[in-house]
Amino acid sequence: MGLSRYGRRLVAHGAGYGLALLAVTSCTAAPPSGAAPPKSQQSQASPTASPSPPKPASSSGPAVPVGAARPTVADGPVLASVRNSMKSLPSHEMPSDEFVAVIRRDAPGAGELLWMKDDRTYCSAIVREGLARIECGSLPENWPRKGVLKVTTGEPYQDKPGEQPSLFVFLAVVEGEHGPYDYKGEAPEAAGSVRDAVVTFASGRKLGLISYEKHSRRIPETEICGADGAVCFPAYYPNR
Template sequence: MLASVRKSMRLLPSYEMPSDEFVAVIRRDAPGAGELMWMKDDRTYCSAIVREGLARVECGSLSESWPRKGVLNVTRGEPYQENPGEQPSSFVFLAVVEGEHGPYHYKGAAPQAAGPVNDAVVAFASGRKLGLISYEKHSTQIPETEICGADGAVCFPAYYPNR
């Protein structure tokens, strides 16, 4: 998985990834596809969404505050199209939450056009732990839903980005 992601990253000359031990694989999919996240420090994240050799990389700083308990970042859905020129076939979302509350799941039944929720935990030397979550939807017309941790302490709107 990481080898195929690194190959895709070479197409982005200004980008560099840390060594494998500092990268959290949130989801593995077909060969060369999945979602990764890593933290340069406990406030700065980078994410890579890889589909069929194409990597989309985003780096940013976690919010100082957000209206939902424990939620530090929810991204806009990144569109992916199966065939060039067609409408996107899926939208991938990533979220970062404070602490270990996983595994994460849709509140109630998962919407019909929603993909599975995947998560991983990154622990820092300071003891701070962040939950990294990826999920997708396969339609622009999908009912609003929330994603919650197993303990119910952290819930957030699945398709509402905070930036």
């Protein structure tokens, strides 16, 4: 999931990692003793000039996983890997398991997770062999395809350090419940299986979460569609 205008990718290996934040503050010389502070400082001290409180998260959140998307005991290793990585991210909090959706379950210690504190804000995690790649951001306000809210650019994974990546993992978020999802027509060569999950909000709104892979740098021309055909999107071209 590459760095985009809607999300920030954060990568952690096993024991954790650090995120440095730089704060920029203005510097002004102190006024002479007994002198009145500048008008700008007087207005800042006025109760009427206090900043507005931050807007609360949507009342429709957090998202609740539906059916098979609910975590089980077998998902413990993947959840633990992500929670360990999140310790170094104080600005992003992982909720309790009941609010984390499991999109894909692979070998022990591998899979994809996603959670949303409201119907606009998400965090997704892809776990492979103890490496958790986490992206947090906001869903875009519009998208070229009807019903499609987010399609990632594909996260590369290397089998061995220094080698060209042979696995690319994609995630998509769509409006409504239209699964199960699959490739339109015959699956392209070197494409992995498509998995999907559903989350719901207190408002009744539902979102579909989709995970799929490709095992080649080649970009095949194919679409992924829901079972009812209401939502389709190019699998490997996120901006179409």
